[in-house]
Amino acid sequence: MLSNPPVGRPQTGEILAPMRASSLDIISSSGSIRCGTNLKVPSYAHLEDNVWHGIDADFCRVLAQAIVGDREKIEMVHVASDKIIEALNGNKIDVMLSGAAYSAQMETSRQVLGVGPLYFDNQQIMVRGNGSEDLATYKNRKICIPADNDFLRDFDEYNSQHNFGISLLTFKNYTQALDAFLLKRCDLITANSLMLQGIKQNHPKLEVNLLPMTIATHPMYALVRYDNTDLYLAVKWVFNAMFLAEQYGIKGSNLGFYATNDNPELRNLFGDDPEMWRGLHIQPDWLRKTIDALGNYDDIYERNIGMESDYLIPRKAGKLLREGGSVVPLPFM
Secondary structure (H helix, E strand, O other): OOOOOOOOOOOOOOOOOOOOOOHHHHHHHHOOEEEEEOOOOOOOOEEEOOEEEOHHHHHHHHHHHHHOOOOOOEEEEEOOHHHHHHHHHOOOOOEEOOOOOOOHHHHHOOOEEEEEEEEEEEEEEEEEOOOOOOHHHHOOOEEEEEOOOOHHHHHHHHHHHHOOOOEEEEEOOHHHHHHHHHOOOOOEEEEEHHHHHHHHHHOOOOOEEEOOOOOEEEEEEEEEEOOOHHHHHHHHHHHHHHHHHHHHOOOHHHHHHHHOOOOHHHHHHOOOOHHHHHOOOOOOOHHHHHHHHHOOHHHHHHHHOOOOOOOOOOOHHHOEHHHOOOEOOOOOO
8 A cells, every 4th residue: 555665767867856854854853743734624633722633633643753752743734735745845844644636747747755545535515505415406506626636527527427517617726616615606616525524614604515425535645755765664654554553453452462462563563673663763662652642543543534523434445455445554574
């Protein structure tokens, strides 16, 4: 699931960017990690009583515990989806979390690297008021769509396939599409489920209805700067370890048993052989502390956006392979 970063010599005539400091060095010197997210989506990250909540906040805490050694040394930075490359290459953030589109073009053009899907979200439609759930009734009505993600392509195909005749009103990013929807420039809006449910949270007096149909399923990627191989590897193996912990069934409640297990892979995961993690510039005891405080990957998912949350989004493709999903954790040794 989590692939290796591209390697190879520059092609003839290729202009190389000047060497820049590794984000791991910047994180180490600053003592905190800066995680990009869309702060207009409360389920991604929101500040409440001076504490960050949301799935991106918890994912950022995982990285902070692993790299910095303190899970609360996080900075959540708002980044619009069309500004991700600029934010990463301009050193405004270290890693981009939810809300990030990813494509082969972004990788082959040496702009950013995707560190495997964090989870999967469903593209849905929200309508103003208590509108009909039959899209055929919206013929010639306008739908607001961000054009910097897969939302436009997927809805356009869905609209054409079913001959709904809905007019597309496109915008550079989700923020602009949302503003237009709130200003009543369109009757419908499409984006990922968590984004749309955030509209209800941020505007509780607004009468809207989230339609049940799924237009497409989109993976949410963690992204890092293209030339940041050290950070890429650190993020890759940190999240892989979180999936491995889930696969082993390791939770805070049984941590003591697993932490003293004779299984050599578990001993390495828990940092009993610190050289493995130190080779990745990661704190050897990070996983033990993370599971004790936050749980394994499944705990974080279910608490923030799954069956223990208000969002009730099933993991589906994001489950482990043995549970019917697509996630196959890599062996640690």
